[in-house]
Amino acid sequence: MRRLRLGSYAAVVVFAVPFLLPFYLLVRNALMTRRELGSLDWHWWPETVTFQGFADAFGNDAVPLAHALGNSTLISAISAPLATLLASMAGYGLARIPVAAARPVFFFIIATMMVPGAATFIPTFVVVGSMGGVNTLWGLIAPGLFSAFAVLLFRGFYLRFPRELEDAGRVDGLGYIGLYVRLALPNSGALFASLGILSFIEHWNAFLWPLVIGQDPEYWTVQVALSTNLNQQALNLPALFAGALVAILPLVVLFLVAQRWIVRGVLLTGVKG
Amino acid sequence: MTTTAGLARLRTGRWPAWRAFVLLTLPMVAGLFLFKYVAIGWGLLLSFNDARGTISLGSWNGLENYRRLLSDPAFTRSLVTILLFTLFIVPVTFALALGLAVLVNRLRRGRALFRTTFFVPAAVSYVVGALIWKMSLFNGTPSGVANSLAYLLGHEDAIGWVATVDPPLYWIVLVTVRLWLQTGFYMILFLAGIQQVPAQLYEAARVDGAHSEWTLFRHITWPMLRNTSVAVTLLLIINAFQAFDEFYNILASNLSGLGGADGRTPLIYLFQTALGEQNYGAGSAGAFVVTALIVAFTLLQGRFAGFGRTAEEEAR
Numbered sequence: 001m002r003r004l005r006l007g008s009y010a011a012v013v014v015f016a017v018p019f020l021l022p023f024y025l026l027v028r029n030a031l032m033t034r035r036e037l038g039s040l041d042w043h044w045w046p047e048t049v050t051f052q053g054f055a056d057a058f059g060n061d062a063v064p065l066a067h068a069l070g071n072s073t074l075i076s077a078i079s080a081p082l083a084t085l086l087a088s089m090a091g092y093g094l095a096r097i098p099v100a101a102a103r104p105v106f107f108f109i110i111a112t113m114m115v116p117g118a119a120t121f122i123p124t125f126v127v128v129g130s131m132g133g134v135n136t137l138w139g140l141i142a143p144g145l146f147s148a149f150a151v152l153l154f155r156g157f158y159l160r161f162p163r164e165l166e167d168a169g170r171v172d173g174l175g176y177i178g179l180y181v182r183l184a185l186p187n188s189g190a191l192f193a194s195l196g197i198l199s200f201i202e203h204w205n206a207f208l209w210p211l212v213i214g215q216d217p218e219y220w221t222v223q224v225a226l227s228t229n230l231n232q233q234a235l236n237l238p239a240l241f242a243g244a245l246v247a248i249l250p251l252v253v254l255f256l257v258a259q260r261w262i263v264r265g266v267l268l269t270g271v272k273g
Numbered sequence: 274m275t276t277t278a279g280l281a282r283l284r285t286g287r288w289p290a291w292r293a294f295v296l297l298t299l300p301m302v303a304g305l306f307l308f309k310y311v312a313i314g315w316g317l318l319l320s321f322n323d324a325r326g327t328i329s330l331g332s333w334n335g336l337e338n339y340r341r342l343l344s345d346p347a348f349t350r351s352l353v354t355i356l357l358f359t360l361f362i363v364p365v366t367f368a369l370a371l372g373l374a375v376l377v378n379r380l381r382r383g384r385a386l387f388r389t390t391f392f393v394p395a396a397v398s399y400v401v402g403a404l405i406w407k408m409s410l411f412n413g414t415p416s417g418v419a420n421s422l423a424y425l426l427g428h429e430d431a432i433g434w435v436a437t438v439d440p441p442l443y444w445i446v447l448v449t450v451r452l453w454l455q456t457g458f459y460m461i462l463f464l465a466g467i468q469q470v471p472a473q474l475y476e477a478a479r480v481d482g483a484h485s486e487w488t489l490f491r492h493i494t495w496p497m498l499r500n501t502s503v504a505v506t507l508l509l510i511i512n513a514f515q516a517f518d519e520f521y522n523i524l525a526s527n528l529s530g531l532g533g534a535d536g537r538t539p540l541i542y543l544f545q546t547a548l549g550e551q552n553y554g555a556g557s558a559g560a561f562v563v564t565a566l567i568v569a570f571t572l573l574q575g576r577f578a579g580f581g582r583t584a585e586e587e588a589r
Contacts, residue, residue: 008379015373016390022402022453023393025409025418040415086301093297097290105298112309118515118540119563122547122556123316124308126328146304176293205398207518208540212548223400227522230404240408244401251396259389266461 026248029241030054037237053238057246060229060236064217065243068225071214072204072247075140075221080200083145084192091154092180096161106155112148118208125212135216144203150195153268157191158184194265197258201251222247316557324554338558348559351542352566354535359513359570361448366509367502370456374463375490388464392457399454399518406450407435407523435523438535443524447536450519455512459505466501470494507571514567515540539563 029037030053032046057065094106124143133139161184169183185192210221220228226247229240255262315328320339323332342348377387394402410418411434420431435443474493483489517540524536537545539559547556 005379005381008376009383012373012376012380012387015376016387019391019394019453019457021418022397022405022410026401026405029409042416042421086304089297090301093294097294097297099291099294101291101294105302108302109305112305114568115309115313115564116511116515116567118517119567120313120316120560121540122543122553122560123312123319125547126315126319126553126557127308127312130328142304143308146301146308148305151301176290177296180293180297201396205400207398207400207521208544211521212544223398226404227400230400230407230522231525235408237408240404244404248397248401252393255393255396256389259392263392263461263465266458267465 026241026245030238030245032238034236034238050238051242053236053242054246056236056239057243060239063225063228064220065222065225065246067218068220068222069246071137071140071219072222074137075210076200076203079141079144079203080196083147083199084150084196086145087147087150087195088154088185088188088192089180090151091156092158092184094151095155095158096166096179096184097176109148109151113152121208121212124209128213134213135219137219139213140210140219140221143209144206147199149269150199153195154188154191157188161187190261190264191268193258194261194268197254197261198265198269201254201262204251316560319554320558320561322554324552324557326551328553334554338555339562342555342558342562347537348539348542350535351537351539355514355516355538358447358516358538359510361444362451362513363506363509365448366452366456366459367505369452370459370505371463371498373456373460374467375494377460378464378467388461391460394453395455395457397454399450400522402450402454403519403522406446406519411435411446441535443536446523447519450523451513451516455509459509462501462505463498466498467494470497503575506574510570510574511567514563514570517541517544 028043028045031049031051032043033048033050033052036043036046090109094102094109128134128139128143131139133142165183165187166179169179174182205223206221207223207227210219210224211227214220214224226240226243229235229243318330319328321333321335322330323334323337324330373391377384377391380387412420413431413433413436414420415424415431417431417434419434423432432442434446437443470493474497475489478489478493483492516538520536520538520541521544540563543556543559543563546552546559
């Protein structure tokens with residue numbers, strides 16, 4: 001038994017190394033000088049740690065990194081709570097309001113899950129483009145606000161919501177909207193947080209849609225900016241890595257701080273998906 | 274009804290059921306209607322049109338877009354590419370995620386630490402993953418990590434990992450970057466599945482004389498993970514089929530930039546068709562071909578895994 005556990009630890013460490021290696025490379029490369037990173041010899045750590053890469057990354061006028069970070073922050077900070085709220089509202093309506101339309105509306109919503117999102121980016125582009133959404137903030141945000149899957153999860157949650165609590169609310173004179181705003185919504189914090197954080201990560205890391213719809217540098221997200229840097233002819237490598245490091249830092253911190261919620265969200269979306 | 278009366282009703286909370294229902298569900302229904310139903314309907318009609326440089330209907334050309342698309346070697350090549358990629362990445366990710374979950378689950382101490390280690394790459398975007406892989410791990414210079422390793426193993430010449438088609442070493446780059454980015458996510462799913470297996474099952478099996486770890490895994494853990502396995506495979510296939518980010522960022526300035534079709538996925542092909550050539554008719558047609566393939570694949574996989582039963586279990 002004891003040997004078995006030692007073997008497990010040895011194996012898990014062997015696997016952990018390649019999982020951590022890219023993070024190490026990202027940090028090491030971001031702190032090197034151009035000359036040292038471009039040299040043909042292997043260096044474990046920069047001879048002289050320099051932050052010139054960060055200065056270069058933010059000082060590049062052709063690729064406005066700071067502005068792109070601002071765009072990504074804005075898009076994710078609007079999208080995540082709004083998308084989650086919209087799903088929660090619809091989920092409550094479908095679960096707790098006894099109207100005849102609930103069933104057809106439910107099927108109308110979940111039928112959209114049949115169609116994979118990324119594969120249909122051209123039809124979505126056609127609609128958003130026809131409404132003048134190319135190179136606009138709303139064009140970047142709007143199509144990502146409506147998740148049938150999140151509705152499904154919220155509906156499931158509100159179906160299990162204790163009826164006694166609602167009855168008590170009704171005695172106090174609350175209608176359906178009041179019950180949702182005063183009772184259901186405040187009591188769905190855990191689900192709200194889990195799905196909201198996942199939505200934030202998804203929007204922050206999204207690439208294809210921002211690439212398609214935000215073509216003007218004014219509307220680049222951080223992923224599009226990094227991709228532009230990566231595919232340039234004349235590369236400033238330390239700046240490239242420094243930019244990438246800045247771009248993943250918020251999410252890595254979020255992962256370490258809020259892992260409990262993220263894991264809950266993953267289990268909800270993964271197992272039922 | 275006037276606004277004041279509406280506000281008064283909101284305050285006393287006496288909204289009729291249907292009105293509350295509309296208020297709560299309308300934003301979602303309207304959004305899905307516009308961005309899914311209208312988009313897909315419009316795209317479908319557009320796919321029967323000669324729509325070059327325009328997104329309006331009117332120049333109907335029947336199935337011409339589909340015919341031309343399916344007879345374009347670059348498109349069929351991209352379908353082969355994504356099929357091969359899916360056949361590689363799905364089983365490899367599945368096995369690695371399951372293996373890591375079993376391994377992490379056996380640890381007494383440090384379980385959270387290692388779980389985080391394997392899970393945290395899921396926070397990284399595909400763009401950044403591609404950037405590290407292309408520019409540091411698998412760059413073509415002798416100081417690249419992969420080339421340094423190859424040197425230690427006796428291979429003295431620097432290998433241009435993403436710069437050559439023959440041999441197609443760029444596959445290693447593409448598969449490993451996705452492996453790094455997505456394995457942790459699926460490991461979390463397997464880990465949860467493993468932890469839901471009742472401990473009594475293992476105890477009962479031990480009483481019955483099953484002692485080896487492998488026997489316990491084969492006869493208890495694996496069958497109990499059936500639902501998780503089905504879900505994981507489904508998600509893996511759907512995601513693999515829609516691969517775009519890493520192909521675009523690792524190969525854009527190499528293979529596809531040189532005009533080669535080797536590293537082009539269907540979504541990259543469609544991206545070039547719709548945004549490069551502004552051919553929205555052909556682009557829409559391609560979107561429906563890819564969608565049909567994904568749906569067909571998931572149904573096929575569901576048939577294999579007895580999807581009907583899981584649905585039934587969920588309905589209960």
